[in-house]
Amino acid sequence: MAFFKKLKDRMFRSSSKIDEGLEAIVEEGGVEESGVEVAAPVDDVMEQPAGAAAELPQAVETDHAPLPPEPASAPRDARPAPSPAPARDEAARAPMPQPTPDPMSEPAPEPQSKTEPKAAPEPAPETPPPAAPLPMTPAPVAATLDDTTPKPAKPGLFGRLIGRGGAAPVVRRVLDDDMLEQLEELLISADMGVDTALRVTANMAEGRLGRKLSVQEIKELMSQEIARIMEPVAKPLPLYPRTPQVVLVVGVNGSGKTTTIGKLASQFRAAGKKVVIAAGDTFRAAAVEQLQVWGERAGVPVLTAPEGSDPASLAFDAMTQAQADGADLLLIDTAGRLQNRGDLMEELAKIVRVIRKKDPTAPHNTLLVLDATTGQNALNQVKVFRDISDVSGLVMTKLDGTAKGGVLVALADRFGLPIHAIGVGEQIDDLSPFDPEEFAAALVGLDLA
Numbered sequence: 001m002a003f004f005k006k007l008k009d010r011m012f013r014s015s016s017k018i019d020e021g022l023e024a025i026v027e028e029g030g031v032e033e034s035g036v037e038v039a040a041p042v043d044d045v046m047e048q049p050a051g052a053a054a055e056l057p058q059a060v061e062t063d064h065a066p067l068p069p070e071p072a073s074a075p076r077d078a079r080p081a082p083s084p085a086p087a088r089d090e091a092a093r094a095p096m097p098q099p100t101p102d103p104m105s106e107p108a109p110e111p112q113s114k115t116e117p118k119a120a121p122e123p124a125p126e127t128p129p130p131a132a133p134l135p136m137t138p139a140p141v142a143a144t145l146d147d148t149t150p151k152p153a154k155p156g157l158f159g160r161l162i163g164r165g166g167a168a169p170v171v172r173r174v175l176d177d178d179m180l181e182q183l184e185e186l187l188i189s190a191d192m193g194v195d196t197a198l199r200v201t202a203n204m205a206e207g208r209l210g211r212k213l214s215v216q217e218i219k220e221l222m223s224q225e226i227a228r229i230m231e232p233v234a235k236p237l238p239l240y241p242r243t244p245q246v247v248l249v250v251g252v253n254g255s256g257k258t259t260t261i262g263k264l265a266s267q268f269r270a271a272g273k274k275v276v277i278a279a280g281d282t283f284r285a286a287a288v289e290q291l292q293v294w295g296e297r298a299g300v301p302v303l304t305a306p307e308g309s310d311p312a313s314l315a316f317d318a319m320t321q322a323q324a325d326g327a328d329l330l331l332i333d334t335a336g337r338l339q340n341r342g343d344l345m346e347e348l349a350k351i352v353r354v355i356r357k358k359d360p361t362a363p364h365n366t367l368l369v370l371d372a373t374t375g376q377n378a379l380n381q382v383k384v385f386r387d388i389s390d391v392s393g394l395v396m397t398k399l400d401g402t403a404k405g406g407v408l409v410a411l412a413d414r415f416g417l418p419i420h421a422i423g424v425g426e427q428i429d430d431l432s433p434f435d436p437e438e439f440a441a442a443l444v445g446l447d448l449a
C-alpha cells in the first residue's frame with residue numbers, strides 16, 4: 001500500500017481531472033441529501049445480495065461484483081457490449097490474476113520498496129458496517145479507523161430525524177443517459193479514448209440506470225470497471241530459466257527507455273541478479289552517457305561502442321560478455337528514431353539476428369517503453385512498434401505529472417499486451433509493478449484504505 005500513496009500523489013493530474021469532473025457532473029443534476037441519510041439511500045439504490053455483508057467495504061479491494069445486476073434494466077442499446085466479464089454474478093467472475101509484488105518476475109525477490117505485499121488481502125477493517133452496501137460505502141476510509149481513533153460524535157435522535165447531526169450532506173444524482181454521456185466525455189478527456197470510455201460507462205450502467213449515486217460511489221464503480229479491463233494485462237516481466245535472459249528495450253526517443261533500463265537494472269541487481277547493459281543507441285552519445293550514469297548507480301556494467309557504430313555488433317559483444325560472465329540478464333537499449341521506420345526496423349531485425357546466433361531463443365522479451373504524456377499517440381506507437389518488432393510487453397513511464405493517465409486503460413483495452421511496470425518519477429524506485437486496482441483507484445482519485 002506504500003506505493004499506492006506515491007502513485008496516487010503522483011498521478012494527481014489525472015485523478016484531479018476526473019475528480020473535479022465528477023464533482024461537477026454530480027452537482028449539476030444532483031440532489032443534496034443529509035449525511036445521516038447516507039446509509040439509507042445507498043441501501044435503497046443498491047440492494048446487497050444475501051451473504052455478501054462480510055466482504056470488504058473497499059470497492060477495489062473487494063472484487064468486481066459489487067452490485068447484482070437488475071435483469072429488468074438493460075444497458076443502453078447504443079452502447080458497446082460490456083467487457084468480457086460483464087456478469088456481476090459471483091460465480092461468473094473470472095479469477096483475479098495474481099498481481100505479483102515483484103515488478104519483474106517471480107524468481108527475483110522484490111527489490112526495495114516493491115516488497116510491499118500488495119497482493120495479500122487487506123485485513124478487513126475492524127468494523128465493517130454490515131448494513132453498508134459493499135463498494136458503494138460513502139466513506140470507505142472511515143471504515144478503516146481503528147478503535148482508538150476518536151470518532152465523531154453521533155447525532156442525537158432529533159438531529160437524525162431532521163437530517164442534521166454533523167455528517168456532511170451528500171449530493172447524489174440519478175444515473176441516466178445524460179449523466180452517462182457526461183461520464184464518457186470526462187473519461188475521454190483523460191485520454192481513455194472513445195471506445196474504452198464507452199465500455200467503462202456501459203459496464204457502470206449495467207443494472208444501475210435510475211439509481212442515485214454520489215461522487216464517491218461513482219468513483220468506486222468507475223475504478224472497479226477500469227480495474228476489470230486492466231486485470232488481464234497486469235503481468236510481471238516473465239523470467240525464464242535460461243540465462244542470460246535478453247530483454248530488448250524499444251520505444252521512441254525520450255519515452256524513458258534509458259531511465260527504465262537503469263531502474264530495472266538497479267532493481268534486479270538489488271534482487272541479487274547479475275545484470276549487463278548494452279548501450280545500443282549508438283547514434284546518440286548523450287543516451288550512452290546517460291546509461292553509463294545509471295549503470296554506475298546500479299553497479300551494473302554498461303557495454304558501449306563508438307558513436308555511429310553498428311548496434312548489432314555491440315549487441316553481439318554484449319551477449320558474448322553476458323554469457324562469459326554468467327549474467328542472469330542482458331538489457332539492450334535501442335535507438336528510437338521513428339523518422340525512418342525502415343532503417344529502425346532493419347536495425348532491430350539485425351540485432352535480433354545476431355543475438356540469435358548466440359541463443360536462438362533470444363530475445364526473451366521485447367519491452368516497449370511508452371510515455372504517458374503523449375496520450376493517445378501511445379496507441380500509434382504500439383501499432384508501429386508491433387509492426388517493426390516483436391513487442392512482448394509494455395512499460396508506461398511518466399504517469400506522474402500528466403492528466404493523460406487514462407491512455408493506459410485504452411492500451412489495455414485495445415491491445416491486451418502485458419503491462420509489466422509503470423514509471424512515476426525519475427528516481428530508481430519510481431518504477432513499480434503494475435497493479436490494476438491501485439492504478440484504477442489512483443486514476444479516479446479514490447483512496448484505498
Ligand SMILES: Nc1nc2c(ncn2[C@@H]2O[C@H](COP(=O)(O)OP(=O)(O)OP(=O)(O)O)[C@@H](O)[C@H]2O)c(=O)[nH]1
Binds near residue numbers: 251252260284401426
Ligand atoms: N517524470 C518522469 N520522468 C521520467 C520517467 N521516466 C523517464 N523520465 C524522464 O524522461 C526523460 C527521457 O528519458 P530517457 O530515459 O532518456 O528516454 P529515452 O527513451 O532513453 O530517450 P533517448 O535517450 O532520447 O533515446 C528523462 O529526462 C527522464 O528523466 C518517469 O517515469 N517520470
